[in-house]
Amino acid sequence: MSDTNYEKTLDIIFGRWKSQILYAGVTLGIFDCASSYAKSTADIAGELDLDDVLAYRLLRALSSLGFLKEHPDRREFSITPQGELLRKDNPQTLRGVTLLEEGPEHYAIWKHLPAMIKEGKQNAFMREFGYKIFEYRDRNPAYGEVFNQAMSSYSSIQTNWVLDALDKYDFSNIHDICDIGGGIGHLLGNLLIKYPHVSGTVLELKAVISNKKQLLASKLGVSERCSYIDGDMFTNGEIPFADAYIMKMILHDWSDEECVSILSNVYRSSPKHARLFIAEHVVPGPGEIHFSKLFDIHMMCVASGKERNIDEYSSLLQQSGWKYIQTLHSHQQSGLIDVIEGCKL
Ligand SMILES: C[S@@+](CC[C@H](N)C(=O)[O-])C[C@H]1O[C@@H](n2cnc3c(N)ncnc32)[C@H](O)[C@@H]1O
Structure with missing residues:
Protein backbone atom coordinates (compact mmCIF):
# COMPACT_ATOMS: atom_id res chain seq x y z
CA MET A 1 0.00 0.00 0.00
CA SER A 2 1.34 3.47 -0.86
CA ASP A 3 1.76 6.01 1.93
CA THR A 4 -1.12 8.03 0.50
CA ASN A 5 -3.49 5.07 0.60
CA TYR A 6 -2.39 4.33 4.14
CA GLU A 7 -2.99 7.93 5.24
CA LYS A 8 -6.34 8.15 3.43
CA THR A 9 -7.52 4.94 5.09
CA LEU A 10 -6.39 6.00 8.56
CA ASP A 11 -8.15 9.33 8.05
CA ILE A 12 -11.39 7.49 7.30
CA ILE A 13 -10.99 5.08 10.23
CA PHE A 14 -10.57 8.00 12.61
CA GLY A 15 -13.18 10.20 10.92
CA ARG A 16 -15.67 9.74 13.72
CA TRP A 17 -13.17 11.00 16.29
CA LYS A 18 -13.01 14.26 14.40
CA SER A 19 -16.75 14.70 14.10
CA GLN A 20 -17.25 13.79 17.78
CA ILE A 21 -14.62 16.33 18.84
CA LEU A 22 -16.46 18.91 16.77
CA TYR A 23 -19.80 17.82 18.23
CA ALA A 24 -18.45 18.30 21.74
CA GLY A 25 -17.22 21.79 20.83
CA VAL A 26 -20.59 22.77 19.38
CA THR A 27 -22.60 21.23 22.23
CA LEU A 28 -20.51 22.97 24.87
CA GLY A 29 -20.87 26.34 23.13
CA ILE A 30 -17.13 26.77 22.41
CA PHE A 31 -17.68 28.49 19.05
CA ASP A 32 -20.17 31.02 20.40
CA CYS A 33 -17.78 31.80 23.26
CA ALA A 34 -14.54 31.96 21.27
CA SER A 35 -13.73 35.16 19.49
CA SER A 36 -11.45 36.58 16.81
CA TYR A 37 -9.16 37.86 19.59
CA ALA A 38 -7.26 35.38 21.76
CA LYS A 39 -9.06 34.22 24.89
CA SER A 40 -7.50 32.16 27.64
CA THR A 41 -8.59 28.60 28.39
CA ALA A 42 -9.48 29.76 31.91
CA ASP A 43 -11.81 32.47 30.54
CA ILE A 44 -13.50 30.10 28.07
CA ALA A 45 -13.84 27.36 30.70
CA GLY A 46 -15.11 29.89 33.25
CA GLU A 47 -17.76 31.33 30.91
CA LEU A 48 -18.99 27.88 29.88
CA ASP A 49 -18.64 26.27 33.32
CA LEU A 50 -16.13 23.62 32.13
CA ASP A 51 -13.25 21.85 33.78
CA ASP A 52 -10.31 23.91 32.53
CA VAL A 53 -7.77 21.05 32.37
CA LEU A 54 -9.99 18.90 30.13
CA ALA A 55 -11.30 21.97 28.27
CA TYR A 56 -7.71 22.82 27.29
CA ARG A 57 -7.36 19.40 25.64
CA LEU A 58 -10.59 19.83 23.70
CA LEU A 59 -9.59 23.35 22.57
CA ARG A 60 -6.19 22.02 21.46
CA ALA A 61 -7.86 19.19 19.48
CA LEU A 62 -10.28 21.67 17.86
CA SER A 63 -7.25 23.78 16.90
CA SER A 64 -5.60 20.75 15.40
CA LEU A 65 -8.69 20.32 13.22
CA GLY A 66 -8.55 23.96 12.08
CA PHE A 67 -11.57 25.33 13.98
CA LEU A 68 -9.55 27.36 16.50
CA LYS A 69 -6.08 28.83 16.56
CA GLU A 70 -3.89 27.99 19.54
CA HIS A 71 -1.56 30.84 20.43
CA PRO A 72 1.98 29.75 21.36
CA ASP A 73 2.74 29.00 25.00
CA ARG A 74 -0.11 31.02 26.41
CA ARG A 75 -3.01 28.55 26.47
CA GLU A 76 -5.01 31.09 24.50
CA PHE A 77 -7.32 30.41 21.59
CA SER A 78 -9.08 32.43 18.89
CA ILE A 79 -11.69 31.34 16.36
CA THR A 80 -10.73 30.66 12.71
CA PRO A 81 -12.93 31.24 9.61
CA GLN A 82 -13.65 27.48 9.66
CA GLY A 83 -14.74 27.74 13.31
CA GLU A 84 -17.03 30.70 12.45
CA LEU A 85 -19.14 28.22 10.45
CA LEU A 86 -20.22 26.63 13.73
CA ARG A 87 -21.45 29.82 15.41
CA LYS A 88 -25.16 30.24 16.13
CA ASP A 89 -25.24 33.71 14.59
CA ASN A 90 -23.60 32.74 11.27
CA PRO A 91 -26.30 32.91 8.54
CA GLN A 92 -24.68 29.85 6.92
CA THR A 93 -24.16 28.01 10.17
CA LEU A 94 -23.41 24.28 10.16
CA ARG A 95 -24.16 24.06 13.89
CA GLY A 96 -27.57 22.40 13.42
CA VAL A 97 -26.17 19.82 10.99
CA THR A 98 -23.44 18.92 13.53
CA LEU A 99 -25.91 18.63 16.40
C1 LIG B 1 -35.70 15.93 5.23
S1 LIG B 1 -36.88 17.10 5.77
C2 LIG B 1 -36.72 18.35 4.52
C3 LIG B 1 -37.31 19.66 4.94
C4 LIG B 1 -37.17 20.79 3.92
N1 LIG B 1 -37.80 20.49 2.65
C5 LIG B 1 -35.72 21.09 3.72
O1 LIG B 1 -35.16 20.76 2.67
O2 LIG B 1 -35.10 21.66 4.65
C6 LIG B 1 -38.39 16.32 5.35
C7 LIG B 1 -39.62 17.12 5.77
O3 LIG B 1 -40.79 16.41 5.35
C8 LIG B 1 -41.78 16.61 6.33
N2 LIG B 1 -42.78 15.53 6.23
C9 LIG B 1 -42.61 14.23 6.59
N3 LIG B 1 -43.72 13.53 6.35
C10 LIG B 1 -44.62 14.41 5.83
C11 LIG B 1 -45.97 14.27 5.39
N4 LIG B 1 -46.57 13.08 5.44
N5 LIG B 1 -46.60 15.37 4.91
C12 LIG B 1 -45.96 16.57 4.87
N6 LIG B 1 -44.68 16.76 5.27
C13 LIG B 1 -44.01 15.70 5.75
C14 LIG B 1 -41.01 16.55 7.62
O4 LIG B 1 -41.73 17.12 8.69
C15 LIG B 1 -39.73 17.29 7.27
O5 LIG B 1 -39.81 18.65 7.59
Whole structure:
Protein backbone atom coordinates (compact mmCIF):
# COMPACT_ATOMS: atom_id res chain seq x y z
CA MET A 1 0.00 0.00 0.00
CA SER A 2 1.34 3.47 -0.86
CA ASP A 3 1.76 6.01 1.93
CA THR A 4 -1.12 8.03 0.50
CA ASN A 5 -3.49 5.07 0.60
CA TYR A 6 -2.39 4.33 4.14
CA GLU A 7 -2.99 7.93 5.24
CA LYS A 8 -6.34 8.15 3.43
CA THR A 9 -7.52 4.94 5.09
CA LEU A 10 -6.39 6.00 8.56
CA ASP A 11 -8.15 9.33 8.05
CA ILE A 12 -11.39 7.49 7.30
CA ILE A 13 -10.99 5.08 10.23
CA PHE A 14 -10.57 8.00 12.61
CA GLY A 15 -13.18 10.20 10.92
CA ARG A 16 -15.67 9.74 13.72
CA TRP A 17 -13.17 11.00 16.29
CA LYS A 18 -13.01 14.26 14.40
CA SER A 19 -16.75 14.70 14.10
CA GLN A 20 -17.25 13.79 17.78
CA ILE A 21 -14.62 16.33 18.84
CA LEU A 22 -16.46 18.91 16.77
CA TYR A 23 -19.80 17.82 18.23
CA ALA A 24 -18.45 18.30 21.74
CA GLY A 25 -17.22 21.79 20.83
CA VAL A 26 -20.59 22.77 19.38
CA THR A 27 -22.60 21.23 22.23
CA LEU A 28 -20.51 22.97 24.87
CA GLY A 29 -20.87 26.34 23.13
CA ILE A 30 -17.13 26.77 22.41
CA PHE A 31 -17.68 28.49 19.05
CA ASP A 32 -20.17 31.02 20.40
CA CYS A 33 -17.78 31.80 23.26
CA ALA A 34 -14.54 31.96 21.27
CA SER A 35 -13.73 35.16 19.49
CA SER A 36 -11.45 36.58 16.81
CA TYR A 37 -9.16 37.86 19.59
CA ALA A 38 -7.26 35.38 21.76
CA LYS A 39 -9.06 34.22 24.89
CA SER A 40 -7.50 32.16 27.64
CA THR A 41 -8.59 28.60 28.39
CA ALA A 42 -9.48 29.76 31.91
CA ASP A 43 -11.81 32.47 30.54
CA ILE A 44 -13.50 30.10 28.07
CA ALA A 45 -13.84 27.36 30.70
CA GLY A 46 -15.11 29.89 33.25
CA GLU A 47 -17.76 31.33 30.91
CA LEU A 48 -18.99 27.88 29.88
CA ASP A 49 -18.64 26.27 33.32
CA LEU A 50 -16.13 23.62 32.13
CA ASP A 51 -13.25 21.85 33.78
CA ASP A 52 -10.31 23.91 32.53
CA VAL A 53 -7.77 21.05 32.37
CA LEU A 54 -9.99 18.90 30.13
CA ALA A 55 -11.30 21.97 28.27
CA TYR A 56 -7.71 22.82 27.29
CA ARG A 57 -7.36 19.40 25.64
CA LEU A 58 -10.59 19.83 23.70
CA LEU A 59 -9.59 23.35 22.57
CA ARG A 60 -6.19 22.02 21.46
CA ALA A 61 -7.86 19.19 19.48
CA LEU A 62 -10.28 21.67 17.86
CA SER A 63 -7.25 23.78 16.90
CA SER A 64 -5.60 20.75 15.40
CA LEU A 65 -8.69 20.32 13.22
CA GLY A 66 -8.55 23.96 12.08
CA PHE A 67 -11.57 25.33 13.98
CA LEU A 68 -9.55 27.36 16.50
CA LYS A 69 -6.08 28.83 16.56
CA GLU A 70 -3.89 27.99 19.54
CA HIS A 71 -1.56 30.84 20.43
CA PRO A 72 1.98 29.75 21.36
CA ASP A 73 2.74 29.00 25.00
CA ARG A 74 -0.11 31.02 26.41
CA ARG A 75 -3.01 28.55 26.47
CA GLU A 76 -5.01 31.09 24.50
CA PHE A 77 -7.32 30.41 21.59
CA SER A 78 -9.08 32.43 18.89
CA ILE A 79 -11.69 31.34 16.36
CA THR A 80 -10.73 30.66 12.71
CA PRO A 81 -12.93 31.24 9.61
CA GLN A 82 -13.65 27.48 9.66
CA GLY A 83 -14.74 27.74 13.31
CA GLU A 84 -17.03 30.70 12.45
CA LEU A 85 -19.14 28.22 10.45
CA LEU A 86 -20.22 26.63 13.73
CA ARG A 87 -21.45 29.82 15.41
CA LYS A 88 -25.16 30.24 16.13
CA ASP A 89 -25.24 33.71 14.59
CA ASN A 90 -23.60 32.74 11.27
CA PRO A 91 -26.30 32.91 8.54
CA GLN A 92 -24.68 29.85 6.92
CA THR A 93 -24.16 28.01 10.17
CA LEU A 94 -23.41 24.28 10.16
CA ARG A 95 -24.16 24.06 13.89
CA GLY A 96 -27.57 22.40 13.42
CA VAL A 97 -26.17 19.82 10.99
CA THR A 98 -23.44 18.92 13.53
CA LEU A 99 -25.91 18.63 16.40
CA LEU A 100 -28.21 16.33 14.42
CA GLU A 101 -25.79 14.14 12.53
CA GLU A 102 -23.38 13.55 15.43
CA GLY A 103 -26.04 13.74 18.19
CA PRO A 104 -27.02 10.67 20.24
CA GLU A 105 -29.87 9.43 18.00
CA HIS A 106 -28.01 9.53 14.71
CA TYR A 107 -24.86 8.23 16.37
CA ALA A 108 -26.77 5.22 17.69
CA ILE A 109 -28.35 4.11 14.42
CA TRP A 110 -25.19 3.51 12.38
CA LYS A 111 -24.28 0.39 14.33
CA HIS A 112 -27.17 -1.42 12.58
CA LEU A 113 -25.67 -0.96 9.10
CA PRO A 114 -24.04 -4.41 8.66
CA ALA A 115 -27.15 -6.24 9.95
CA MET A 116 -29.46 -4.25 7.66
CA ILE A 117 -27.37 -5.11 4.63
CA LYS A 118 -27.23 -8.79 5.61
CA GLU A 119 -30.97 -8.99 6.19
CA GLY A 120 -32.04 -6.75 3.29
CA LYS A 121 -34.15 -4.57 5.58
CA GLN A 122 -33.26 -0.90 5.97
CA ASN A 123 -34.31 1.78 8.49
CA ALA A 124 -32.05 1.64 11.53
CA PHE A 125 -34.17 4.30 13.20
CA MET A 126 -36.98 1.75 13.51
CA ARG A 127 -34.55 -0.88 14.79
CA GLU A 128 -33.09 1.41 17.42
CA PHE A 129 -36.11 3.40 18.57
CA GLY A 130 -39.16 1.47 17.36
CA TYR A 131 -40.55 4.51 15.53
CA LYS A 132 -40.08 5.98 12.08
CA ILE A 133 -37.97 9.15 12.19
CA PHE A 134 -40.81 11.69 11.85
CA GLU A 135 -42.94 9.90 14.48
CA TYR A 136 -39.96 9.79 16.83
CA ARG A 137 -39.30 13.49 16.17
CA ASP A 138 -42.88 14.44 16.91
CA ARG A 139 -42.83 12.47 20.20
CA ASN A 140 -39.49 13.92 21.32
CA PRO A 141 -39.57 17.72 21.27
CA ALA A 142 -35.85 18.09 22.11
CA TYR A 143 -34.90 15.94 19.10
CA GLY A 144 -37.56 17.81 17.08
CA GLU A 145 -35.91 21.13 17.83
CA VAL A 146 -32.48 19.81 16.80
CA PHE A 147 -34.02 18.24 13.66
CA ASN A 148 -35.66 21.52 12.59
CA GLN A 149 -32.49 23.50 13.31
CA ALA A 150 -30.53 21.01 11.21
CA MET A 151 -32.96 21.29 8.28
CA SER A 152 -32.55 25.08 8.33
CA SER A 153 -28.81 24.63 8.69
CA TYR A 154 -28.72 22.32 5.62
CA SER A 155 -31.04 24.76 3.86
CA SER A 156 -28.79 27.72 4.54
CA ILE A 157 -26.47 26.20 1.93
CA GLN A 158 -28.90 24.19 -0.21
CA THR A 159 -31.32 27.09 -0.76
CA ASN A 160 -28.55 29.00 -2.55
CA TRP A 161 -27.87 26.02 -4.81
CA VAL A 162 -31.58 25.66 -5.64
CA LEU A 163 -31.97 29.39 -6.34
CA ASP A 164 -28.85 29.25 -8.48
CA ALA A 165 -30.07 26.17 -10.42
CA LEU A 166 -33.40 27.96 -11.06
CA ASP A 167 -31.76 31.30 -11.85
CA LYS A 168 -32.41 31.20 -15.62
CA TYR A 169 -35.83 29.60 -15.26
CA ASP A 170 -38.77 31.71 -16.45
CA PHE A 171 -41.01 32.34 -13.42
CA SER A 172 -43.35 34.76 -15.24
CA ASN A 173 -46.19 32.20 -15.40
CA ILE A 174 -45.72 31.03 -11.84
CA HIS A 175 -47.79 33.03 -9.38
CA ASP A 176 -48.09 30.56 -6.56
CA ILE A 177 -45.83 27.81 -5.42
CA CYS A 178 -46.28 25.11 -2.80
CA ASP A 179 -43.25 23.78 -0.91
CA ILE A 180 -44.22 20.25 0.07
CA GLY A 181 -42.60 19.24 3.35
CA GLY A 182 -41.07 22.71 3.37
CA GLY A 183 -40.07 22.67 7.04
CA ILE A 184 -40.13 26.09 8.66
CA GLY A 185 -39.97 27.83 5.27
CA HIS A 186 -36.31 28.53 4.52
CA LEU A 187 -36.45 27.65 0.81
CA LEU A 188 -39.91 29.06 0.14
CA GLY A 189 -39.16 32.30 2.03
CA ASN A 190 -36.04 32.87 -0.06
CA LEU A 191 -37.85 32.03 -3.32
CA LEU A 192 -40.50 34.63 -2.40
CA ILE A 193 -37.79 37.23 -1.72
CA LYS A 194 -36.27 36.57 -5.15
CA TYR A 195 -39.61 36.52 -7.01
CA PRO A 196 -41.80 39.30 -5.55
CA HIS A 197 -44.79 38.48 -7.83
CA VAL A 198 -45.05 34.96 -6.35
CA SER A 199 -47.03 33.83 -3.29
CA GLY A 200 -46.48 30.54 -1.57
CA THR A 201 -47.59 27.85 0.82
CA VAL A 202 -45.57 25.50 2.96
CA LEU A 203 -47.33 22.17 3.42
CA GLU A 204 -46.00 20.51 6.58
CA LEU A 205 -46.87 18.22 9.44
CA LYS A 206 -48.53 19.96 12.38
CA ALA A 207 -45.66 19.28 14.82
CA VAL A 208 -43.27 21.31 12.63
CA ILE A 209 -45.41 24.38 12.07
CA SER A 210 -47.33 24.59 15.34
CA ASN A 211 -44.44 26.43 17.02
CA LYS A 212 -45.09 29.78 15.33
CA LYS A 213 -41.96 31.36 16.79
CA GLN A 214 -39.77 29.02 14.71
CA LEU A 215 -41.42 29.85 11.36
CA LEU A 216 -39.22 31.91 9.07
CA ALA A 217 -41.68 33.78 6.80
CA SER A 218 -41.99 36.82 9.06
CA LYS A 219 -38.25 36.86 9.85
CA LEU A 220 -37.59 36.92 6.09
CA GLY A 221 -40.17 39.67 5.59
CA VAL A 222 -42.50 37.67 3.32
CA SER A 223 -45.31 36.74 5.74
CA GLU A 224 -47.96 38.53 3.64
CA ARG A 225 -47.24 36.21 0.70
CA CYS A 226 -46.49 33.04 2.61
CA SER A 227 -48.86 30.71 4.43
CA TYR A 228 -48.31 27.48 6.32
CA ILE A 229 -50.76 24.60 5.93
CA ASP A 230 -50.84 21.67 8.28
CA GLY A 231 -51.31 18.68 5.99
CA ASP A 232 -50.10 15.24 4.95
CA MET A 233 -48.57 14.87 1.51
CA PHE A 234 -49.79 11.25 1.31
CA THR A 235 -53.43 12.16 1.93
CA ASN A 236 -55.78 12.81 -0.93
CA GLY A 237 -57.09 16.39 -0.95
CA GLU A 238 -54.48 17.90 1.40
CA ILE A 239 -52.20 19.35 -1.31
CA PRO A 240 -53.22 22.91 -2.24
CA PHE A 241 -53.75 24.08 -5.82
CA ALA A 242 -50.63 25.91 -7.15
CA ASP A 243 -48.85 26.75 -10.40
CA ALA A 244 -45.72 25.00 -9.18
CA TYR A 245 -44.66 22.56 -6.49
CA ILE A 246 -41.23 22.20 -5.01
CA MET A 247 -39.88 19.42 -2.81
CA LYS A 248 -36.41 19.68 -1.39
CA MET A 249 -34.92 16.64 0.32
CA ILE A 250 -38.30 14.92 0.44
CA LEU A 251 -38.28 12.01 -1.98
CA HIS A 252 -34.94 10.71 -0.69
CA ASP A 253 -36.70 10.00 2.65
CA TRP A 254 -39.05 7.46 1.05
CA SER A 255 -39.09 4.13 -0.82
CA ASP A 256 -40.04 4.01 -4.51
CA GLU A 257 -43.63 2.94 -3.65
CA GLU A 258 -43.99 5.79 -1.14
CA CYS A 259 -42.56 8.30 -3.65
CA VAL A 260 -45.06 7.19 -6.30
CA SER A 261 -47.82 7.64 -3.75
CA ILE A 262 -46.67 11.23 -2.91
CA LEU A 263 -46.11 12.20 -6.56
CA SER A 264 -49.45 10.72 -7.64
CA ASN A 265 -51.17 12.67 -4.90
CA VAL A 266 -49.54 15.92 -6.09
CA TYR A 267 -50.53 15.00 -9.66
CA ARG A 268 -54.20 14.51 -8.70
CA SER A 269 -54.32 17.76 -6.69
CA SER A 270 -52.61 20.07 -9.19
CA PRO A 271 -53.81 22.04 -12.23
CA LYS A 272 -53.04 20.89 -15.78
CA HIS A 273 -50.32 23.49 -16.25
CA ALA A 274 -48.53 22.61 -12.98
CA ARG A 275 -44.75 22.32 -12.83
CA LEU A 276 -42.90 20.20 -10.33
CA PHE A 277 -39.38 20.86 -9.03
CA ILE A 278 -37.56 18.12 -7.16
CA ALA A 279 -34.36 19.21 -5.41
CA GLU A 280 -32.20 16.26 -4.41
CA HIS A 281 -28.67 14.89 -4.43
CA VAL A 282 -28.57 13.18 -7.82
CA VAL A 283 -26.31 10.13 -7.93
CA PRO A 284 -23.80 10.27 -10.82
CA GLY A 285 -22.45 7.28 -12.72
CA PRO A 286 -20.01 4.61 -11.59
CA GLY A 287 -16.51 5.69 -10.70
CA GLU A 288 -17.49 9.26 -9.90
CA ILE A 289 -16.73 10.24 -6.32
CA HIS A 290 -19.84 11.98 -4.99
CA PHE A 291 -21.35 12.87 -1.62
CA SER A 292 -24.72 11.43 -2.72
CA LYS A 293 -23.22 7.92 -2.55
CA LEU A 294 -22.50 8.46 1.17
CA PHE A 295 -25.77 10.27 1.88
CA ASP A 296 -27.50 7.23 0.40
CA ILE A 297 -26.15 5.08 3.26
CA HIS A 298 -27.33 7.70 5.74
CA MET A 299 -30.80 7.40 4.18
CA MET A 300 -30.58 3.61 4.60
CA CYS A 301 -30.03 4.23 8.32
CA VAL A 302 -32.60 6.96 8.99
CA ALA A 303 -35.57 5.93 6.89
CA SER A 304 -36.99 3.87 4.03
CA GLY A 305 -35.49 6.17 1.39
CA LYS A 306 -32.44 6.31 -0.85
CA GLU A 307 -30.54 8.60 -3.19
CA ARG A 308 -31.35 8.12 -6.87
CA ASN A 309 -29.92 8.83 -10.31
CA ILE A 310 -31.71 10.77 -13.04
CA ASP A 311 -33.20 7.66 -14.65
CA GLU A 312 -34.67 6.60 -11.31
CA TYR A 313 -36.25 10.04 -10.73
CA SER A 314 -37.53 10.08 -14.27
CA SER A 315 -39.10 6.66 -13.74
CA LEU A 316 -40.79 7.77 -10.48
CA LEU A 317 -42.24 10.77 -12.31
CA GLN A 318 -43.50 8.58 -15.14
CA GLN A 319 -45.08 6.03 -12.78
CA SER A 320 -47.11 8.83 -11.16
CA GLY A 321 -48.31 10.54 -14.33
CA TRP A 322 -45.61 13.24 -14.61
CA LYS A 323 -43.26 13.82 -17.51
CA TYR A 324 -39.55 14.42 -16.91
CA ILE A 325 -38.45 17.66 -18.59
CA GLN A 326 -34.90 18.51 -17.52
CA THR A 327 -32.35 18.64 -14.72
CA LEU A 328 -31.10 22.06 -13.70
CA HIS A 329 -27.67 22.38 -12.09
CA SER A 330 -26.25 24.96 -9.76
CA HIS A 331 -23.17 26.65 -11.18
CA GLN A 332 -21.74 27.16 -7.72
CA GLN A 333 -18.74 24.89 -7.45
CA SER A 334 -19.90 23.29 -4.23
CA GLY A 335 -23.48 22.69 -5.51
CA LEU A 336 -24.28 19.15 -4.44
CA ILE A 337 -27.95 19.09 -5.31
CA ASP A 338 -29.76 19.42 -8.62
CA VAL A 339 -33.29 20.44 -9.50
CA ILE A 340 -35.35 18.05 -11.63
CA GLU A 341 -38.29 19.57 -13.46
CA GLY A 342 -41.47 17.68 -14.29
CA CYS A 343 -44.73 18.67 -15.94
CA LYS A 344 -48.10 16.99 -16.42
CA LEU A 345 -48.50 14.73 -19.44
C1 LIG B 1 -35.70 15.93 5.23
S1 LIG B 1 -36.88 17.10 5.77
C2 LIG B 1 -36.72 18.35 4.52
C3 LIG B 1 -37.31 19.66 4.94
C4 LIG B 1 -37.17 20.79 3.92
N1 LIG B 1 -37.80 20.49 2.65
C5 LIG B 1 -35.72 21.09 3.72
O1 LIG B 1 -35.16 20.76 2.67
O2 LIG B 1 -35.10 21.66 4.65
C6 LIG B 1 -38.39 16.32 5.35
C7 LIG B 1 -39.62 17.12 5.77
O3 LIG B 1 -40.79 16.41 5.35
C8 LIG B 1 -41.78 16.61 6.33
N2 LIG B 1 -42.78 15.53 6.23
C9 LIG B 1 -42.61 14.23 6.59
N3 LIG B 1 -43.72 13.53 6.35
C10 LIG B 1 -44.62 14.41 5.83
C11 LIG B 1 -45.97 14.27 5.39
N4 LIG B 1 -46.57 13.08 5.44
N5 LIG B 1 -46.60 15.37 4.91
C12 LIG B 1 -45.96 16.57 4.87
N6 LIG B 1 -44.68 16.76 5.27
C13 LIG B 1 -44.01 15.70 5.75
C14 LIG B 1 -41.01 16.55 7.62
O4 LIG B 1 -41.73 17.12 8.69
C15 LIG B 1 -39.73 17.29 7.27
O5 LIG B 1 -39.81 18.65 7.59
